[in-house]
Amino acid sequence: MTKPKVEKFIVPIGPQHPALKEPGNFEFTVDGEIVTDAAVRLGFVHRGIEKACETRNYIQDMYMLERVCGICSHVHATAFVLGVEKLAGVQAPPRAEAIRVLASELERIHSHLLWFGVAAHEAGFDTLFMYTWRDREVVMDILETLSGSRVHYSVNVMGGVKVDLDDKTSDQIKKGMDFLEERTEYYMKVVTTDETFLGRTRGIGTLSRERVDLLGAVGPTARASGAQRDIRVNAPYSGYKDFPVKIVTDETGDLEARFVVRLKELYESYRLIKEILEKIQPGEITTRMKRKIPAGEVISRVEAPRGELFYYIKSNGTEIPERVKIRTPSLCNWGTITDVAVGHKLADMPMLLVGIDPCFSCNDRMVEVRSGSQTSQIMNWDGLRKYGIEYYR
Amino acid sequence: METSELLESGKFLLEKWVESENTPEENRLDIWVSTTNFKSAVQSLVENHWGYLVTITGMDIPPVTDPDDNTQPGQLEAMYHFANEAAIITIRVKVPYSCPQIETICDLIPSATIYEREAMELFGFDLLNTPNTEKLVLPDSWPEGVYPLRKSFTNLQDLESTTKEQTND
Numbered sequence: 001m002t003k004p005k006v007e008k009f010i011v012p013i014g015p016q017h018p019a020l021k022e023p024g025n026f027e028f029t030v031d032g033e034i035v036t037d038a039a040v041r042l043g044f045v046h047r048g049i050e051k052a053c054e055t056r057n058y059i060q061d062m063y064m065l066e067r068v069c070g071i072c073s074h075v076h077a078t079a080f081v082l083g084v085e086k087l088a089g090v091q092a093p094p095r096a097e098a099i100r101v102l103a104s105e106l107e108r109i110h111s112h113l114l115w116f117g118v119a120a121h122e123a124g125f126d127t128l129f130m131y132t133w134r135d136r137e138v139v140m141d142i143l144e145t146l147s148g149s150r151v152h153y154s155v156n157v158m159g160g161v162k163v164d165l166d167d168k169t170s171d172q173i174k175k176g177m178d179f180l181e182e183r184t185e186y187y188m189k190v191v192t193t194d195e196t197f198l199g200r201t202r203g204i205g206t207l208s209r210e211r212v213d214l215l216g217a218v219g220p221t222a223r224a225s226g227a228q229r230d231i232r233v234n235a236p237y238s239g240y241k242d243f244p245v246k247i248v249t250d251e252t253g254d255l256e257a258r259f260v261v262r263l264k265e266l267y268e269s270y271r272l273i274k275e276i277l278e279k280i281q282p283g284e285i286t287t288r289m290k291r292k293i294p295a296g297e298v299i300s301r302v303e304a305p306r307g308e309l310f311y312y313i314k315s316n317g318t319e320i321p322e323r324v325k326i327r328t329p330s331l332c333n334w335g336t337i338t339d340v341a342v343g344h345k346l347a348d349m350p351m352l353l354v355g356i357d358p359c360f361s362c363n364d365r366m367v368e369v370r371s372g373s374q375t376s377q378i379m380n381w382d383g384l385r386k387y388g389i390e391y392y393r
Numbered sequence: 394m395e396t397s398e399l400l401e402s403g404k405f406l407l408e409k410w411v412e413s414e415n416t417p418e419e420n421r422l423d424i425w426v427s428t429t430n431f432k433s434a435v436q437s438l439v440e441n442h443w444g445y446l447v448t449i450t451g452m453d454i455p456p457v458t459d460p461d462d463n464t465q466p467g468q469l470e471a472m473y474h475f476a477n478e479a480a481i482i483t484i485r486v487k488v489p490y491s492c493p494q495i496e497t498i499c500d501l502i503p504s505a506t507i508y509e510r511e512a513m514e515l516f517g518f519d520l521l522n523t524p525n526t527e528k529l530v531l532p533d534s535w536p537e538g539v540y541p542l543r544k545s546f547t548n549l550q551d552l553e554s555t556t557k558e559q560t561n562d
Contacts, residue, residue: 043530051541086418216445216504235396235420235479297417299474299481301447310474312450327448335504 011346013384015044030346038341040334053324058084058293059158066152071114074107075304077156079311082237083300087293087315095283096160101239102276103155105269110139111305112262115357122350123200124389135183138176145169160286170277177270184266191259199392201255205340205352208253215335219307221356224261225253231303245272255355291319304329306357330358347391350384396420399480403443410434423483431486432496439501444477449508451516455544469493469516497523515542
């Protein structure tokens with residue numbers, strides 16, 4: 001009698017998938033419906049920005065680095081500028097630092113709302129997706145009024161910022177924050193009480209505090225598991241020294257906790273923005289800074305919407321950096337997916353993936369459902385999403 | 394704990410293996426260790442739960458020829474950044490181009506695999522016993538032995554034209 005052959009059934013998803021807007025590849029090994037292994041393949045939109053930094057001067061680099069990401073563009077420029085300013089021994093004026101924080105928090109709001117919409121969409125809750133993206137327009141309009149641009153605000157310059165607040169903009173921001181606060185109350189209610197939504201999030205993808213440490217998770221993903229990890233609090237930078245934030249954590253560590261933490265962070269952002277508008281002091285918004293940066297090396301860490309963003313910058317005393325290393329938050333949260341996915345249903349994968357708020361420009365990726373046997377099955381992201389929704393119907 | 398106390402406690406854990414050290418910023422401590430002691434140093438931090446691994450930064454130190462025609466061979470440096478609140482300890486290891494071998498730390502810190510794969514691909518480190526050596530960011534068709542973040546690399550077209558010139562010769 002021949003022994004039945006043990007075959008692995010691998011489900012590859014991506015790299016091209018219509019639902020997520022950028023390419024990435026995931027491979028889930030499944031036993032029936034249960035995922036037994038997960039792997040990631042990145043690099044489909046690798047652009048070699050670190051190398052490109054070594055051929056451009058600091059000012060050009062700042063504008064280029066802002067384009068690492070189309071969602072959290074401001075934090076990249078801020079991390080770089082803060083590092084270079086530290087190397088040059090320049091301190092931006094307090095008003096400039098406050099405006100940097102203001103832009104960071106506005107960006108966090110737009111990023112969290114964008115994520116919330118995408119997550120609702122993956123759960124098959126498209127009404128919620130439409131609502132959040134409509135509300136997100138409020139903050140996008142504010143960013144446009146403030147800087148003239150919706151996506152790459154380019155608020156920073158070396159030694160300060162180039163946009164200033166006036167009464168009219170302040171008014172618009174205040175009104176916007178009030179409106180969004182009210183809307184967030186509603187979203188909080190949906191996330192914590194809606195049965196269909198809870199069915200997709202409660203008790204799913206639970207990440208323990210120990211695993212967070214071991215896997216090096218950052219941002220809301222880590223904070224949802226009770227880790228006190230927020231660079232704005234642990235190592236206050238820029239205007240966060242004058243305008244401290246409260247750290248938001250949750251103990252349960254499941255998908256629901258990740259929703260709750262992000263929504264609570266929105267409240268904290270609204271509060272901080274209103275405080276800045278109230279307390280911001282008049283004054284200069286730039287200082288002069290030389291183009292040549294003294295030799296040395298610096299580490300600059302900031303809290304992006306997705307977690308800790310890390311920059312290492314080495315200067316050789318010229319106008320061009322010797323080395324720029326970027327570690328984006330999505331990259332270290334990837335480890336949690338391959339860890340948490342095991343033992344879950346394939347139908348849970350879209351929500352699990354979206355739970356860490358993966359950013360494709362931070363580090364690109366896709367999902368592939370591959371089969372060793374004849375019953376090969378290729379699933380695109382849309383297919384997987386529909387599969388998940390059907391499964392839970 | 395204060396940042397300075399955290400750095401002190403980290404320094405105490407690593408004392409045995411330190412070859413040289415530097416404090417580039419007040420919240421940082423850079424420690425150079427030899428490749429043989431490297432893993433014990435990392436293990437000491439991990440076992441005592443001193444912070445978490447932020448990332449591995451690779452650095453290329455190209456060969457230099459001084460006026461007397463003495464050539465300093467090219468080196469690669471790996472920096473393992475560990476963060477504990479505001480404190481950052483960087484464990485630094487230097488290896489020559491000819492033998493760029495460093496022990497993997499994936500058995501201690503599983504999430505390091507992604508940074509190790511990046512270091513192997515972009516700089517050509519040889520990470521001994523690392524669990525996954527597949528390509529992470531570069532295309533599958535990328536030529537073997539070409540490491541884009543080394544200073545000698547300009548772009549693939551340059552590489553092709555130099556090989557063409559060589560074959561024409």
